[in-house]
Amino acid sequence: MAEGETAEELFTGTKPVADTHKFDEAKLAAWMEANVEGYEGPLEVRQFKGGQSNPTYQLVTPNKKYVMRRKPPGKLLPSAHAVDREYRVISALYPLGYPVARPYGLCTDESVVGTMFYVMDMVEGRILWDGTLPDYEPAERRAIYEAKVKTFADLHNVDWRAAGLEGFGKEGDYVARQIHRWTKQYKASETQHIPEMEQLIEWLPNNIPPGDKTTIVHGDYRLDNMVLHPTEPRVIAVLDWELCTLGDPLADFSYHLMNWVMPPGDSSRGSIMAIDDLKAWGIPTMDEYVDLYCKHTGRDGLPELDYYFAYNGFRLAGILQGIIGRVRDGTANSANAESNAARVVPLAKFAAEYARRAGMPG
Structure with missing residues (x-):
């Protein structure tokens, strides 16, 4: 962490996609077109800064932002990085009105971005990193x-x-x-x-x-x-x-x-x-x-x-x-x-x- 940099500054927001996590964005755009209700391109892909074990991307279109969570590339432990399980629980909770992002689709075809992934709504709000909440009354x-x-x-x-x-x-x-x-x-x-x-x-x-x-x-x-x-x-x-x-x-x-x-x-x-x-x-x-x-x-x-x-x-x-x-x-x-x-x-x-x-x- 750079001197004077808070966890919030370090982990909040997006950055260009890391070289190790790049993929064919045109293939993703085609999948979105076919599978995500209401999707309209063109698509810009950014990567979230946070230290997630599953690489997490912001998908920006002219009218809407989405989030994609994918398995990392490379050799993995069999039960780790189970984004399909994440998608299943979010899909179960969303219709109940429990506060989760709206899920749009799960893709198990690894030829699209290289690993399994799912797409959900981008929920805009505050993510706070310090439990002491120093900036609040x-x-x-x-x-x-x-x-x-x-x-x-x-x-x-x-x-x-x-x-x-x-x-x-x-x-x-x-x-x-x-x-x-x-x-x-x-x-x-x-x-x-x-x-x-x-x-x-x-x-x-x-x-x-x-x-x-x-x-x-x-x-x-x-x-x-x-x-x-x-x-x-x-x-x-x-x-x-x-x-x-x-x-x-x-x-x-x-x-x-x-x-x-x-x-x-x-x-x-x-x-x-x-x-x-x-x-x-x-x-x-x-x-x-x-x-x-x-x-x-x-x-x-x-x-x-x-x-x-x-x-x-x-x-x-x-x-x-x-x-x-x-x-x-x-x-x-x-x-x-x-x-x-x-x-x-x-x-x-x-x-x-x-x-x-x-x-x-x-």
Whole structure:
């Protein structure tokens, strides 16, 4: 990041298409003509600056702007970059009035742009990157946070069977499957012995809270993955459905809540931990935010939160350790390898602390 440059400036807006992501624009224009209702060229293609794992383009025509999400070119992991899954969930939610961009079409024919892609509406509004909302007044901050949690609760309230998402993910045992997955990843990537991780690997799978409800889970619900109305405190589009599946809504919600509890000094973006007096700042305390979520989802409370914070800390440690392992093995090069490595032990200690609150011995 250049000196004085904010995340908003770095990631917002478009740039010319990177050489590695170029394709035959005439072929795309012909596909749009045949498949996108109301399309009228000529077409200009730009690329969004943000660091999406699926290259994302702005398609500009004289009357309208569209967005295209495509699989990146090159050799990929089998289940990664599943833009067809993103398209399926957006197509299921849009008719229900849930705030997502209008989907126009999915193209599985790789001869058009080189990889599978889909096209959706370009939703114009505000994308905010800093969870502390430094440019807003306390009342505006409060309203944005209230809109954010209501929109999240609305997602977990969707009847996914009625929405046509049968088979979109496995029903039940979501947390158990996730623990198994990240344990395997952690063990394969281990670079140092971390006693807390060993304790968690043993304790977490045997103490999963009962009441395993299945809902749509977003997987990465956060402020910079949504478009706010240009002037109103209202979410008009939730973005980046790459990690979406069917799963445990409390795993999804508690991951979002990590902004309130992350270990001090963790480098994750948008943390509000640095604010001494959230109420004076206009941002709900974690208890207030949890109460809002419970009100919107009809719950009496979330007594299981300590367990879920332990689970999320463990999962994050496993994800980061996986990146470190790939760098070690020469299958990934990460400019942030050192800072990722520095985060693993604090996250393991954080997870173990919450696990002990939830009943883990020691």
